[in-house]
Amino acid sequence: MSRVDRALNQSPLQLIRQALPDLNAAMTRVAEQILEHPQDVGRAPITRLAEQADTSPATVTRLAVLLGFEGYPALRAAIAEENGRGAQAGWEADIGRMIQPDDPADQVLNVLAGTQANALRNALGAIDLDAAGRLADAMAAATRIHIYGEWGDAIPAQELHIRLLRIGRPTWFTRDAQEAAVVSSLLGPSDVALVLSRSGRNAGAEELVRLARLRGATTAVITGMAESALAGAVDEVLLTGTPDGPAWTDYFAGRASDVLTAGLLWVLVAQRTVDSLEEAFQHGVAAQGRPPVADDATTSSSDRTRRQ
Secondary structure, eight states, X not given: OOHHHHHHHSOHHHHHHXXXXXXXXXXXXXXXXXXXXXXXXXXXXXXXXXXXXXXOHHHHHHHHHHTTOSSHHHHHHHHHHHHHHHHHHHHHHHTOSSSOTXXXXXXXXXHHHHHHHHHHHHHHHHOOHHHHHHHHHHHHHOSOEEEEOOGGGHHHXXXXXXXXXXXXXXXXXXXXXXXXXXXXXXXXXXXEEEEEXXXXXXXXXXXXXXXXXXXXXXXXXXXXXXXXXXXXXXXXXEEOSOOOOSSHHHHHHHHHHHHHHHHHHHHHHHHTXXXXXXXXXXXXXXXXXXXXXXXXXXXXXXXXXXXX
Protein backbone atom coordinates (compact mmCIF):
# COMPACT_ATOMS: atom_id res chain seq x y z
CA MET A 1 0.00 0.00 0.00
CA SER A 2 1.38 3.39 -0.99
CA ARG A 3 1.78 6.27 1.42
CA VAL A 4 -1.14 8.05 -0.25
CA ASP A 5 -3.36 4.99 0.22
CA ARG A 6 -2.36 4.74 3.87
CA ALA A 7 -3.17 8.42 4.35
CA LEU A 8 -6.65 7.85 2.92
CA ASN A 9 -7.41 4.72 4.94
CA GLN A 10 -5.65 5.14 8.29
CA SER A 11 -5.95 7.49 11.20
CA PRO A 12 -3.64 10.49 10.62
CA LEU A 13 -2.58 10.40 14.26
CA GLN A 14 -1.71 6.72 13.97
CA LEU A 15 0.34 7.45 10.84
CA ILE A 16 2.29 10.06 12.80
CA ARG A 17 2.95 7.64 15.67
CA GLN A 18 4.22 5.02 13.22
CA ALA A 19 6.50 7.53 11.49
CA LEU A 20 8.00 9.02 14.66
CA PRO A 21 11.08 6.75 14.94
CA ASP A 22 12.26 7.73 11.43
CA LEU A 23 11.72 11.51 11.62
CA ASN A 24 14.46 14.09 11.96
CA ALA A 25 14.51 16.42 14.96
CA ALA A 26 12.46 19.22 13.38
CA MET A 27 9.77 16.89 12.06
CA THR A 28 9.69 15.08 15.41
CA ARG A 29 8.83 18.36 17.14
CA VAL A 30 6.00 18.94 14.67
CA ALA A 31 4.72 15.38 15.10
CA GLU A 32 4.81 15.61 18.89
CA GLN A 33 2.98 18.93 18.80
CA ILE A 34 0.23 17.37 16.68
CA LEU A 35 -0.08 14.32 18.93
CA GLU A 36 -0.20 16.41 22.10
CA HIS A 37 -2.75 18.92 20.77
CA PRO A 38 -4.79 17.32 17.96
CA GLN A 39 -7.83 19.49 18.67
CA ASP A 40 -5.82 22.69 18.21
CA VAL A 41 -3.97 21.41 15.14
CA GLY A 42 -7.26 20.54 13.45
CA ARG A 43 -8.01 24.29 13.38
CA ALA A 44 -4.53 25.85 13.30
CA PRO A 45 -2.85 27.50 10.28
CA ILE A 46 0.50 26.13 9.20
CA THR A 47 2.39 29.14 10.54
CA ARG A 48 1.06 28.65 14.08
CA LEU A 49 1.95 24.95 14.12
CA ALA A 50 5.44 25.73 12.80
CA GLU A 51 5.93 28.38 15.47
CA GLN A 52 4.76 26.06 18.25
CA ALA A 53 7.16 23.36 17.03
CA ASP A 54 10.02 25.86 16.67
CA THR A 55 10.49 25.10 12.98
CA SER A 56 9.51 26.38 9.54
CA PRO A 57 6.24 25.97 7.61
CA ALA A 58 8.23 24.08 4.98
CA THR A 59 9.09 21.41 7.55
CA VAL A 60 5.41 21.03 8.40
CA THR A 61 4.63 20.60 4.70
CA ARG A 62 7.40 18.00 4.27
CA LEU A 63 6.00 15.99 7.18
CA ALA A 64 2.51 16.06 5.66
CA VAL A 65 3.86 14.85 2.30
CA LEU A 66 5.96 12.17 3.99
CA LEU A 67 2.81 10.84 5.63
CA GLY A 68 1.09 10.59 2.25
CA PHE A 69 -0.92 13.81 2.17
CA GLU A 70 -0.80 16.41 -0.61
CA GLY A 71 0.19 19.04 1.92
CA TYR A 72 -0.61 20.47 5.32
CA PRO A 73 -4.21 21.49 4.47
CA ALA A 74 -5.03 17.84 3.66
CA LEU A 75 -3.35 16.63 6.86
CA ARG A 76 -5.18 19.25 8.93
CA ALA A 77 -8.52 18.28 7.36
CA ALA A 78 -7.91 14.60 8.15
CA ILE A 79 -7.07 15.45 11.77
CA ALA A 80 -10.17 17.66 12.07
CA GLU A 81 -12.35 14.88 10.68
CA GLU A 82 -10.92 12.40 13.17
CA ASN A 83 -11.46 14.88 15.99
CA GLY A 84 -15.11 15.15 14.94
CA ARG A 85 -15.55 11.40 14.85
CA GLY A 86 -13.98 11.10 18.29
CA ALA A 87 -16.18 13.82 19.74
CA GLN A 88 -19.32 12.27 18.23
CA ALA A 89 -18.36 8.81 19.47
CA GLY A 90 -17.74 10.19 22.95
CA TRP A 91 -21.06 12.03 22.93
CA GLU A 92 -22.99 8.95 21.80
CA ALA A 93 -21.25 6.73 24.36
CA ASP A 94 -22.08 9.12 27.20
CA ILE A 95 -25.27 11.01 26.27
CA GLY A 96 -26.68 8.64 23.65
CA ARG A 97 -27.86 8.86 20.04
CA MET A 98 -31.34 10.22 20.71
CA ILE A 99 -29.99 13.73 21.37
CA GLN A 100 -27.34 15.41 19.23
CA PRO A 101 -24.99 18.27 20.22
CA ASP A 102 -26.77 20.76 17.94
CA ASP A 103 -30.37 19.84 18.81
CA PRO A 104 -32.55 22.81 19.91
CA ALA A 105 -33.77 22.94 23.50
CA ASP A 106 -37.39 22.10 22.63
CA GLN A 107 -36.30 18.93 20.85
CA VAL A 108 -34.11 17.92 23.80
CA LEU A 109 -37.05 18.46 26.15
CA ASN A 110 -39.37 16.39 23.95
CA VAL A 111 -36.87 13.52 23.80
CA LEU A 112 -36.32 13.49 27.57
CA ALA A 113 -40.04 13.68 28.31
CA GLY A 114 -40.75 10.96 25.76
CA THR A 115 -38.18 8.57 27.19
CA GLN A 116 -39.57 9.01 30.69
CA ALA A 117 -43.13 8.53 29.46
CA ASN A 118 -42.08 5.27 27.80
CA ALA A 119 -40.37 4.16 31.01
CA LEU A 120 -43.53 4.79 33.02
CA ARG A 121 -45.61 2.79 30.55
CA ASN A 122 -43.11 -0.05 30.78
CA ALA A 123 -43.31 0.05 34.57
CA LEU A 124 -47.10 -0.32 34.50
CA GLY A 125 -46.72 -3.62 32.71
CA ALA A 126 -43.71 -4.86 34.65
CA ILE A 127 -44.43 -4.26 38.34
CA ASP A 128 -45.63 -7.37 40.15
CA LEU A 129 -48.38 -5.98 42.39
CA ASP A 130 -48.63 -9.20 44.39
CA ALA A 131 -44.90 -9.02 45.18
CA ALA A 132 -45.26 -5.33 46.02
CA GLY A 133 -48.09 -6.16 48.42
CA ARG A 134 -46.12 -8.90 50.16
CA LEU A 135 -43.11 -6.62 50.53
CA ALA A 136 -45.29 -3.81 51.87
CA ASP A 137 -46.74 -6.23 54.44
CA ALA A 138 -43.24 -7.13 55.60
CA MET A 139 -42.12 -3.49 55.74
CA ALA A 140 -45.21 -2.39 57.63
CA ALA A 141 -44.51 -4.99 60.33
CA ALA A 142 -40.71 -4.78 60.28
CA THR A 143 -38.65 -3.96 63.34
CA ARG A 144 -36.01 -2.52 61.04
CA ILE A 145 -35.90 -1.70 57.32
CA HIS A 146 -32.48 -1.42 55.72
CA ILE A 147 -32.27 0.19 52.24
CA TYR A 148 -29.16 0.07 50.06
CA GLY A 149 -28.33 1.84 46.79
CA GLU A 150 -25.13 3.07 45.18
CA TRP A 151 -24.43 5.92 42.74
CA GLY A 152 -27.52 6.66 40.65
CA ASP A 153 -29.52 4.00 42.47
CA ALA A 154 -28.95 5.90 45.71
CA ILE A 155 -31.26 8.75 44.62
CA PRO A 156 -34.59 6.86 44.61
CA ALA A 157 -33.34 4.71 47.50
CA GLN A 158 -32.67 7.72 49.70
CA GLU A 159 -36.00 9.32 48.80
CA LEU A 160 -37.80 6.13 49.83
CA HIS A 161 -35.82 6.11 53.07
CA ILE A 162 -36.88 9.67 53.89
CA ARG A 163 -40.53 9.01 53.11
CA LEU A 164 -40.60 5.86 55.24
CA LEU A 165 -39.10 7.78 58.14
CA ARG A 166 -41.77 10.42 57.63
CA ILE A 167 -44.51 7.87 58.33
CA GLY A 168 -42.74 6.44 61.35
CA ARG A 169 -41.09 3.36 59.85
CA PRO A 170 -37.73 2.43 61.46
CA THR A 171 -35.60 2.77 58.34
CA TRP A 172 -31.87 3.00 57.64
CA PHE A 173 -30.16 3.84 54.35
CA THR A 174 -26.58 3.37 53.20
CA ARG A 175 -24.66 3.55 49.95
CA ASP A 176 -21.45 2.10 51.42
CA ALA A 177 -20.86 -1.63 50.90
CA GLN A 178 -18.86 -2.18 54.10
CA GLU A 179 -21.38 -0.34 56.23
CA ALA A 180 -24.19 -2.30 54.58
CA ALA A 181 -22.46 -5.60 55.36
CA VAL A 182 -22.15 -4.66 59.04
CA VAL A 183 -25.77 -3.54 59.32
CA SER A 184 -27.17 -6.54 57.44
CA SER A 185 -25.34 -8.93 59.75
CA LEU A 186 -27.41 -7.45 62.60
CA LEU A 187 -30.79 -7.96 60.94
CA GLY A 188 -33.24 -10.59 62.13
CA PRO A 189 -36.36 -12.46 61.03
CA SER A 190 -38.60 -9.44 61.65
CA ASP A 191 -36.49 -7.12 59.48
CA VAL A 192 -36.35 -6.21 55.78
CA ALA A 193 -33.33 -5.62 53.54
CA LEU A 194 -34.26 -3.75 50.35
CA VAL A 195 -31.77 -3.09 47.54
CA LEU A 196 -32.20 -0.73 44.59
CA SER A 197 -30.04 -1.74 41.62
CA ARG A 198 -31.04 -0.94 38.04
CA SER A 199 -28.53 -3.42 36.62
CA GLY A 200 -29.09 -6.15 39.21
CA ARG A 201 -25.31 -6.54 39.39
CA ASN A 202 -23.67 -5.12 42.49
CA ALA A 203 -21.19 -6.95 44.70
CA GLY A 204 -22.03 -4.89 47.78
CA ALA A 205 -25.75 -5.47 47.34
CA GLU A 206 -25.26 -9.19 46.77
CA GLU A 207 -23.27 -9.47 50.01
CA LEU A 208 -25.92 -7.51 51.90
CA VAL A 209 -28.63 -9.87 50.63
CA ARG A 210 -26.57 -12.96 51.46
CA LEU A 211 -25.95 -11.87 55.04
CA ALA A 212 -29.53 -10.70 55.56
CA ARG A 213 -30.94 -14.02 54.36
CA LEU A 214 -28.61 -15.90 56.69
CA ARG A 215 -30.13 -13.88 59.53
CA GLY A 216 -33.67 -14.69 58.39
CA ALA A 217 -34.60 -11.20 57.18
CA THR A 218 -36.93 -10.63 54.24
CA THR A 219 -34.89 -9.56 51.21
CA ALA A 220 -36.05 -7.62 48.15
CA VAL A 221 -34.74 -5.74 45.14
CA ILE A 222 -36.10 -2.99 42.90
CA THR A 223 -34.38 -3.59 39.56
CA GLY A 224 -34.74 -3.34 35.81
CA MET A 225 -33.12 -6.72 35.13
CA ALA A 226 -35.23 -9.82 35.72
CA GLU A 227 -32.44 -12.25 34.84
CA SER A 228 -29.82 -10.85 37.21
CA ALA A 229 -27.87 -12.17 40.16
CA LEU A 230 -29.75 -10.00 42.63
CA ALA A 231 -33.17 -10.88 41.23
CA GLY A 232 -32.36 -14.54 41.74
CA ALA A 233 -31.08 -14.08 45.28
CA VAL A 234 -33.93 -12.26 47.04
CA ASP A 235 -37.37 -13.14 48.35
CA GLU A 236 -39.26 -10.44 46.45
CA VAL A 237 -38.46 -8.79 43.11
CA LEU A 238 -40.04 -5.53 41.93
CA LEU A 239 -39.23 -5.10 38.23
CA THR A 240 -39.31 -1.53 36.96
CA GLY A 241 -39.55 -2.39 33.27
CA THR A 242 -36.46 -0.36 32.34
CA PRO A 243 -33.17 -2.29 32.18
CA ASP A 244 -29.72 -0.83 32.54
CA GLY A 245 -28.64 1.08 29.40
CA PRO A 246 -25.27 2.16 28.01
CA ALA A 247 -25.98 5.90 27.72
CA TRP A 248 -27.18 8.70 29.99
CA THR A 249 -30.51 9.03 28.18
CA ASP A 250 -31.20 5.37 28.93
CA TYR A 251 -30.40 5.83 32.60
CA PHE A 252 -32.37 9.08 32.84
CA ALA A 253 -35.44 7.39 31.36
CA GLY A 254 -35.25 4.61 33.92
CA ARG A 255 -35.15 7.05 36.81
CA ALA A 256 -38.87 7.65 36.29
CA SER A 257 -39.72 3.95 36.64
CA ASP A 258 -37.39 3.61 39.64
CA VAL A 259 -39.12 6.47 41.45
CA LEU A 260 -42.58 5.21 40.47
CA THR A 261 -41.87 1.73 41.85
CA ALA A 262 -40.42 3.10 45.08
CA GLY A 263 -43.33 5.53 45.40
CA LEU A 264 -45.84 2.73 44.96
CA LEU A 265 -44.13 0.73 47.68
CA TRP A 266 -44.19 3.69 50.06
CA VAL A 267 -47.91 4.29 49.58
CA LEU A 268 -48.66 0.59 50.10
CA VAL A 269 -46.72 0.67 53.37
CA ALA A 270 -48.56 3.84 54.43
CA GLN A 271 -51.91 2.17 53.71
CA ARG A 272 -50.94 -0.65 56.07
CA THR A 273 -49.92 1.68 58.90
CA VAL A 274 -52.79 4.17 58.91
CA ASP A 275 -53.33 3.86 62.66
CA SER A 276 -49.80 5.10 63.41
CA LEU A 277 -49.70 7.87 60.80
CA GLU A 278 -51.36 10.54 62.92
CA GLU A 279 -48.72 10.40 65.64
CA ALA A 280 -45.90 10.19 63.07
CA PHE A 281 -47.16 13.25 61.20
CA GLN A 282 -47.60 15.26 64.39
CA HIS A 283 -44.06 14.48 65.52
CA GLY A 284 -42.76 15.32 62.05
CA VAL A 285 -44.51 18.69 62.05
CA ALA A 286 -43.16 19.50 65.50
CA ALA A 287 -39.63 18.57 64.44
CA GLN A 288 -39.88 21.07 61.58
CA GLY A 289 -40.79 23.87 63.99
CA ARG A 290 -44.43 24.17 62.89
CA PRO A 291 -47.40 24.01 65.28
CA PRO A 292 -49.18 20.64 65.35
CA VAL A 293 -52.27 20.29 63.19
CA ALA A 294 -55.46 20.36 65.23
CA ASP A 295 -57.74 17.34 65.06
CA ASP A 296 -60.34 17.78 62.37
CA ALA A 297 -63.05 15.33 61.58
CA THR A 298 -62.74 16.24 57.92
CA THR A 299 -58.98 15.65 57.77
CA SER A 300 -57.92 12.02 57.87
CA SER A 301 -54.48 10.44 58.07
CA SER A 302 -54.85 9.28 54.49
CA ASP A 303 -55.49 12.91 53.45
CA ARG A 304 -52.22 13.93 55.05
CA THR A 305 -50.41 11.01 53.43
CA ARG A 306 -51.32 12.34 50.01
CA ARG A 307 -49.81 15.73 50.84
CA GLN A 308 -46.38 14.39 51.87
